[in-house]
Amino acid sequence: MEVLFRAQDTLRNFRETKLSTLRPVGEFFDIHRISRPANTNEAFSRITYNTRHFSGNYLIIIGALAVYAVLANTTLLIALIFLIGGFSLINRFATEPIQIGENTITQKHLYTGLFVIGIPLLIFASPFGTIFWLVGASALVILTHACLNEPGVESEYATVQEAV
Known part of the structure; x- marks a missing residue:
């Protein structure tokens, strides 16, 4: 619950500081200037x-x-949904160790399984290429x-x- 309040405070602070400088669309796209x-x-x-x-x-x-x-x-989207969704599902539903037969599965085992599958999937999705594209496209649009x-x-x- 405390994390939720911190996230709300961070979002409110971001909105007050960064988005307070938001200019009207007419001023931003003024073709006469x-x-x-x-x-x-x-x-x-x-x-x-x-x-x-x-x-x-x-x-x-x-x-x-x-x-x-x-x-x-789409591969990056699937990898992010898998990792973020798996992390939140483990935190929500697997707080106590689970007994299956003679085996006990803890949160640590579930996180290990999540990362063993999720990290290679994320690497296969080429996030660095996406980040470099985002930096280049943003720089081109903003500087122009x-x-x-x-x-x-x-x-x-x-x-x-x-x-x-």
């Missing part, structure tokens, strides 16, 4: 500003690409958007501090 940067200095300054300004939107893009990557790799999207007028005042 798309232009080619004049030089690399301008491109780097756009990337720096836009990655901070649209960080919540970029996290949603990464999440959507991750969901797509797992759904597109951040480089081509012209910062708004408010970016000029981002460095000016309020005088009291």
